[in-house]
Every structure is written in C-alpha cells, then in structure tokens.
Amino acid sequence: AISCARSITGEGAGFSQVLGLLRTVIALQQRYIPGINNWQTPKKEQLPYDINSWKASSFYFPTESRTRYPNADGSKHSAAYSCLTQDSYCHLVLSEYALTNPDEDIRLNGFLASSELHLVLVNGEDEAELQQKLLQLASLLPVNKGHDDLKLMANQQYQQYLTTSTKKYSIALLAESNEELTKEIQLAQQGVKNVFVNLSQAELGKTTSSTSTQWKTPKGSYFSAEPAATSAENSNNVCFMYPGIGATYVGLGRDLFQLFPEIYSDVANLADDIGSSLKDTLLNPRSISRVDFKALKQRDLDLRGNLADIAEAGVGFACVFSKIFTKVFKLNADFATGYSMGEVSMYAALGCWQQPGLMSARLANSATFNERLCGDLLTLREHWHLPLAKSNTEMTKAPIWETYTIKATLAQVEAVCIGETRVYCTIINTPDSVLLAGFPADCLRVIKKLGVRAMALNMANAIHSPPAKAEYDDMVALYTMAVNARINTKLYSSSCYLPVPQLSKAIAHSIAKCLCDRVDFPRLVKTLYNNGARVFIEMGPGRSLCSWVDKTLAHENKQSEHKQQHNHQEVTQVKDGSNKTSVSVPVNAKGVSDELTYFRAIAKLVSHGVKLDLNSLFYGSIVMTRKVLQASDR
Structure with a gap:
C-alpha cells in the first residue's frame, strides 16, 4: 500500500514531514493502513511506468484507512517512510514492535x-x-x-x-x-x-x-x-441474531478494529490467516485508482455469486461483531439464533467449536458450496435433468436459478405452485414476505399468477430447497468439528425451532437440516419471544433481521388484539409481571460510519x-x- 501523509498534513515543510513520520509510526503500531484523502487516480505524466504496469503490480493506493491483518507466516510488518530533504530524498524503514505473547499485545488507542x-x-x-x-x-x-x-x-x-x-x-x-x-x-x-x-x-x-x-x-x-431488558441480576433477555450470507458488502467492518482494538488478538487467533478468512482483498479492493460507484456495486454482486467466500466472511465477521459485545461491552447473550447460513456464524462466533478456523480450508475445498449448490449448480442440473455446465452449450450458459423477494403469504404461494416442480418457497421472512426461488422462467410464471412485484436478489445458490437434500451428508461432514465446553447461551435453530444440544453431531446435523429445509423466520422469532427473548441484536451487516423481527412481533400483537376484540374482551396490560416490550438493535449500516452506528446502538440498549x-x-x-x-x- 502506498499512502501520502501530505493529504492529511498539507504543505508545511519540515513540520509536515515530522507529522508524516509520526503518522507512519502510529499506523504501524495501531495496525492500520492509512488512506489518502480525496485520492482519485494518478496522473499519467507523473508515473515512471505506464499505468497498466502499475495495475499489474502489487502496489495500490488506499482511498480509505483499513485494518492491517497479521502476516500469514507470522512475520512482523514494516513500513517505509520517504520525505524530501533540501536536495534529496530520505528513506526510513520501520518495523513494528510486538510483545512475545500475542494475547497480551493489546494496543489501545482511546479512539472512542x-x-x-x-x-x-x-x-x-x-x-x-x-x-x-x-x-x-x-x-x-x-x-x-x-x-x-x-x-x-x-x-x-x-x-x-x-x-x-x-x-x-x-x-x-x-x-x-x-x-x-x-x-x-x-x-x-x-x-x-x-x-x-x-x-x-x-x-x-x-x-x-x-x-x-x-x-x-x-x-x-x-x-x-x-x-425491554429484564431486571434480573444475571440476565438481560438478550438474543444475538446472525444474518445470512447475502448481507456481506464491500467495505464491511473497515473501521471496527480501530474502534475496538481490544478484540484484535482474539479475532486474529481464530485462523492461521485471518485476513484471508475475512476476505480482506475482496471487501477492501486494491487499486491504483478510486473504485467508482458502478464498480463497487458490481463487486457487491460478484460477492453473492461465490457461496464459499461469503460464507467464510460471514462467519469471520460474526466473530468480530460478537467479540465487540462480549469483550468490550461485557454483554453475553441469553439466546442466539441464525438466519439461514447465519446459523453457522452463530456456533463459530459464540465459541462452540474448538477450532472454527478449520472451516476456511473445508469451505475452499467443498464441492457442495463451490459447484454443486453454487457455481455450476451441478446438483440442480442432475435433479432437473439439465445439461452439465461443462458441455458449454447455450442451455448451459443461461441461468438456471434465481431468488426473488415477494410480498405474499406462504399459503398464497403454495396455492399457485401446485404442479410447479422447479419453484420453491425457500425462506419466510415475515408473515407476508417470502423468498421464491428456482428456475427463473418458472418463478416468473408463478409471480405473474400471484400478481405481485418481485425483486431478483442475484443469488445463485440452491440452499433451502428439496434438491439441496442430496448434499445433506456432505454438509454434516463439513460441519462436524470438536466442540468446547457448554456455554450458557441457548442456541435456537430453524432446523427444529428448539435449542440445539451443544454436541458435535447435533450441531452438524442441525446446520445441514437448516440449509436443506425452508426457513420460517417468524416462527423462530415467536419461539424466542415466547421463551423470554426481548432484546434482539443483529450481529452482522444491515438491519434486515431487525426489520423482520419488528414486523413479525407487530403482526402478532395485532392478531392478539383482534382476538380479544372478537371475543369482546377488554384490551388491558398484562398483569402477570412479564415484560411484553421488545426492541431490535442493528450494529452495522451500509453507508453509515461504524462509530455512529455503535453509538446509536448503545444509546438504544442503555435506555432499554x-x-x-x-x-x-x-x-x-x-x-x-x-x-x-x-x-x-x-
């Protein structure tokens, strides 16, 4: 990475150069790569080589500051600082100082x-x-x-x-x-x-x-x-919710380790190469020019097409978001649940597995998540008797799977899907909003019958559908890992809508069943609520789960009021002492700084x-x- 101190300090002769050196020292010590303010692109006449040579090199100009992750080989990081003297250039090469015990190497900064x-x-x-x-x-x-x-x-x-x-x-x-x-x-x-x-x-x-x-x-x-929180001494009635893979976006979590340096060592220890596990090069593009909006949008779309990569990144960032609350704010969850592949994130983030980092290599080598339920979609082609992708015909080039979000109930979808063998309702998000997936032309035919608008999600992965059951045994093998001692958090799964025993095989089968079956998120929310969950914190990017929790519980309240009025009962406050208030709290919002988002989340939690x-x-x-x-x- 090539940065420029003067984009921050301005032109101040020797004073600027001293500040530039100090900035380099702080960046090295604080484990971040400083960005270049207002950088766009280098001028061709100022480049010693042609621009294509620069693009092909390992050099890049960071437009925003970002975390510097440990080297995979364990070597120390270095930084070179160059400044102009009276008639020549001076170059200083700095190497970071690290404690012998990495677990004690917590570099606080007082940022917040x-x-x-x-x-x-x-x-x-x-x-x-x-x-x-x-x-x-x-x-x-x-x-x-x-x-x-x-x-x-x-x-x-x-x-x-x-x-x-x-x-x-x-x-x-x-x-x-x-x-x-x-x-x-x-x-x-x-x-x-x-x-x-x-x-x-x-x-x-x-x-x-x-x-x-x-x-x-x-x-x-x-x-x-x-x-919404209970007054009990050892409980807040808090539920950590882990979103699915579709929420990951370019730039996710760029400032989190600078805001919360306490978690750096814990997260780094999760994998041999944590930068790779968090998909640093995918989420923080390397370029000699600023990536424009159109290119960023395309990168977000490309992310969705690689199930293994975004699944691994989702698990990694679930650990990051969870560590912020458990280590910095000292808040542990009473309940937890995952939406779709967020269930995998839940087990990893809450420390159920001894070595969650093993999943990196498994996902990278998984035929299930690289070519059978994603990529070439071989399982679908076999199930639907379609030509294999390797035949390279017009039929194999055309998309065979798309996922649409529509406003409809499950009953309405099932009524018009009679006789449709390649259309599935894969996820119920709210009582009146579902995901419809399958062969694109068949899905559009069903959507037309329903008379509703649909938005394509550009997610070509066939989980939560009957064809996915062919990969059940491979999923069980993929997610079978040694577990740690039992934690106090109750882990709810959409595989059974009950707490899952914290045993290796039970967890593996729960994940496999979850990824093969339809997800009924409203049922999951109501189950958690009825068992005491009141504060729902979304441990991942976006606020989709928070929105669906609010809509689901609001729908339940209306249903309850309607029943009481229908039975001519007076609508009164609950007298049994139980708290019926709930609140949902997002901790990440695309386009809003992590700093502001966390302050808003804390304000909401404290007041509750x-x-x-x-x-x-x-x-x-x-x-x-x-x-x-x-x-x-x-």
Missing part, C-alpha cells in the same frame, strides 16, 4: 473516548425526575463552550449514571457540540413528555403501538418508557435497561505512560 461524538446519560425514577435533570443539564451548557467541556460533562453524567444505574428510566443523548446537545435536550423535553402521555393511555386500556412509548432523534438520541460496560466510550488514550510500557515489556 476521544471522539467528537459524545454519549450523555440522564436517568431517573419517573418523568418528573427526568425532566428536572434535563433542565439542570441545559442550565450548565451556556457556561461550557468547548469540546473539552462537553467531554467533561459527558464523563460527569456517566459517573452519576454508574451510581444510580438501578433507576427505572434512562435517556441517552448523542451530540458533537454544545449547540447540538442543547437541541437534543430541547427535543428530549418534549419527546419524553409525549412518551409518558402515550404510556398513560396504554395503562388506561387504550391500545397504543410500542413505538409511541419510545422517543428518538435523527442523531440517535433515544428514550423508552417501557424498557441492558447492562453494559461503557468505559471505552469515556476513558482511554493512545498515549501510554512509562509505567504501562515497562509492565508490558515484562
């Missing part, structure tokens, strides 16, 4: 604690106390004008929160300046008032949606008058009463004292 974005917490037992504290907070703002003052205020509020964390309600405010915090407080004062009015209406027996007892702003400030360790948001620095350095050397 030094962020311009701040989390300001306010808690209280009732509306009156909350409003009083908001007024007190607002009264302090005119005195404090700088960023350091805002940081100090956020820290003071956090200290108060720690000493009064048992209070019933918490407001989480997000702001980057005093002016912005003033605006958020003003919005909170009115928003909290409205929320408690709606809560009073609900307590009087007047139906109200769960969103009317929540308040949020575009910035991400949040308050809920009905916290989830117990988290938030120290990394308030304390930390890249500067280490001599005492700390000496201790690390020992």
